[in-house]
Amino acid sequence: MNQSAPNRRVPRREYSQDFKRQVAQQSLSADATVTQVAKDNNIPEGCVWRWRREYAAGKYGKPSEKVSFLPVGIATPSEGAGQVNVAADVDNAAAPVPNTPTSAGYLEL
Numbered sequence: 001m002n003q004s005a006p007n008r009r010v011p012r013r014e015y016s017q018d019f020k021r022q023v024a025q026q027s028l029s030a031d032a033t034v035t036q037v038a039k040d041n042n043i044p045e046g047c048v049w050r051w052r053r054e055y056a057a058g059k060y061g062k063p064s065e066k067v068s069f070l071p072v073g074i075a076t077p078s079e080g081a082g083q084v085n086v087a088a089d090v091d092n093a094a095a096p097v098p099n100t101p102t103s104a105g106y107l108e109l
Helices: 017-028 034-041 045-056
Strands: 083-087 094-098
Touching: 017 034, 017 045, 034 045
Parallel strands: none
Antiparallel strands: 083 094
16 A cells, blocks of 8 residues: 655745845846846845846835945145056057046046
């Protein structure tokens, strides 16, 4: 006689609102795909699609925005100031770009 295990229902996994928000934000980034985000988080693609819709509708609240500041210093113009090297193409060739002073001065990064 064949005795098999009784059919037991597997409980559904529950995810926090923060996790859903994070997954939705990951899937909305320019270099991510829904498939890859689902695989990375070990969840079905359907969940990611649903959470994206719910995120767009504001269901997960306003995302927390962490602001970070970079240190900034003010320096006096020095010799050679007035030109900034900017990568002009894929080969990282630099082309000089003149700084454009304004009435309040200019910011050199």
